[in-house]
Amino acid sequence: MTAPAPVQAAPGPVTRRWDEVAAALRPSLSPAAKLTREESLAGKTTMRVGGAARLYAEPASVADLQALLAGAKSHGVAVLMLGRGSNLIVPDEGVDGLVISLAHEAWAGFEPTGDGRVRVGAGLRLKNLCGLAAKAGLGGFEFLEGIPGNVGGALRMNAGAMGGWMFDVVEEVRLMTMDGAVRNLPRAAMHVDYRHCAELHDAIALVAVLRPATQADAAAVKSQMEAYSRKRHESQPREPSAGCIFKNPPGQSAGRLIDESGLKGERVGDAEVSPTHANFIVNLGRATGGDVLELVRRVRARVKQVKGVDLEPEALLYGKNWKDVL
Ligand SMILES: Cc1cc2nc3c(=O)[nH]c(=O)nc-3n(C[C@H](O)[C@H](O)[C@H](O)COP(=O)(O)OP(=O)(O)OC[C@H]3O[C@@H](n4cnc5c(N)ncnc54)[C@H](O)[C@@H]3O)c2cc1C
Structure with a gap:
């Protein structure tokens, strides 16, 4: 049957x-x-x-x-x-x-212009940008090594590491407005600050013209990138994460505040405050979005109680506002 x-x-x-x-x-x-x-x-x-x-x-x-x-x-x-x-x-x-x-x-172009600048597509991974620039002997992008985003995400977030920011090397951005119009904006017309670019709040980055700060030989660029990469491996967790979960309050380190509040190793389900770096929440395998949100709430509450500081999330809650869930 x-x-x-x-x-x-x-x-x-x-x-x-x-x-x-x-x-x-x-x-x-x-x-x-x-x-x-x-x-x-x-x-x-x-x-x-x-x-x-x-x-x-x-x-x-x-x-x-x-x-x-x-x-x-x-x-x-x-x-x-x-x-x-x-x-x-x-x-x-x-x-x-x-x-x-x-x-x-189609969005992952890397075209040196011959005058020391390079035109890159917003879909190009930063890892590939660093590798291709090293091969081309273009120094100045090494600080981006190890940031696991692409050019578009790095522009929108003004990603930064090792003392450099994405917009340090930007000369111009081609973007599309939500009406479909394509515009070229010079760096000077853009408003950027810590992990933010105002012009990309409501627009799509398509292409950026980058001018690296220096010209260097390929070997020097490669060895600088390797040094940064070692530094990251020593100080950051290997488990899945969204990078630093909170912004550093002015003059303070979010990681230190969380650590000093006794939160390293704090868990909700499979979401954990990393014992390696307290400003990373890691996914030990089966964490849900709800576990991560609950842990974010718990960390904020404890740091407020112990240190009197309100931590503001750096990672974005996709499609929502943090203030609606915190
Ligand atoms: C292990 C680890 C280490 C990290 N280290 C660093 C670090 O050292 N420094 C640092 O700054 N960040 C770091 N991050 C965070 C993250 O990698 C950066 O913020 C990165 O720039 C995000 O890029 P993305 O392509 O992943 O963007 P997404 O996370 O996919 O998106 C981020 C934002 O950009 C917007 N966006 C994406 N593409 C475009 C586009 N083409 N046009 C307009 N808006 C767009 C999205 O809508 C979203 O608002 C780290 C993350 C991890 C997991």
Whole structure:
């Protein structure tokens, strides 16, 4: 006797609506573009927690990106950019919007201009930028070694390490506004500070022209990168994380405040305050987004109680505002 076929529940109105938006967007994209429903985001982030994107796209060209933005606007759908997901915590319920990643190779260009500058695509991984620059004898990017993001994420976050900031080497950024207009902005017209670039709050970085501070021979660049890499390996945890979870309060170290509040090794489920570096929350294997949020709340409360300091998250809560959950 064959078992009766399982009864398929009819898709609810919310599911149907997202299916309809996907069906409306698809014809306007090139065949090389990717567009999916309910794409899991945990594997696209370094913290490896959280749910799916209702809609997920990898455009293959400027025209694809413009079509996605126009379609999202006409359907009233929120748009979120995703870089390498190395500064994000994805909530367990996922993201009610269109997540766009510049993962297609079209966005990963690296073109030295011959006059000491280099034009790079927003989808280029920082690791590849450092490697290619070293090969080309372009010094000045070594501080970016080991930051696991791409150029777009590093511009938006003004990523920094080892005494340097991304915008130290930026000369110009080509971006797309949410209306699909493409603009070139010189560095001088951009407002950047600690882990923030105002012009990319509501726009998409496409390309950056970088001018490294120095010219150096390939061997010197390589050895500097190796020194930075050793330093990171000694001071940072190996387990999945979203990098530093809190911003350093002015003149203070968030890691030291958390350590001195007795929180190293504090756990919620499989989310743990790293015993290696207290400003990292690591995923010991099966952490959920909820575990990470609960641990963030607990750390903030304890540091406030012991040290009297309000820590502000540096990692972003994807698709949400921290103030709504803390
Ligand atoms: C082990 C580890 C070490 C780290 N070390 C450092 C460090 O030393 N210094 C440091 O600054 N950070 C560090 N980080 C954090 C993180 O790597 C950086 O913030 C990085 O710049 C984020 O880049 P991303 O591509 O992963 O961006 P994502 O995390 O994917 O996104 C970050 C933000 O950028 C936006 N975004 C992404 N692409 C674009 C685009 N093309 N246009 C506009 N907005 C965009 C996203 O919407 C989001 O708001 C570390 C993280 C880890 C896991």
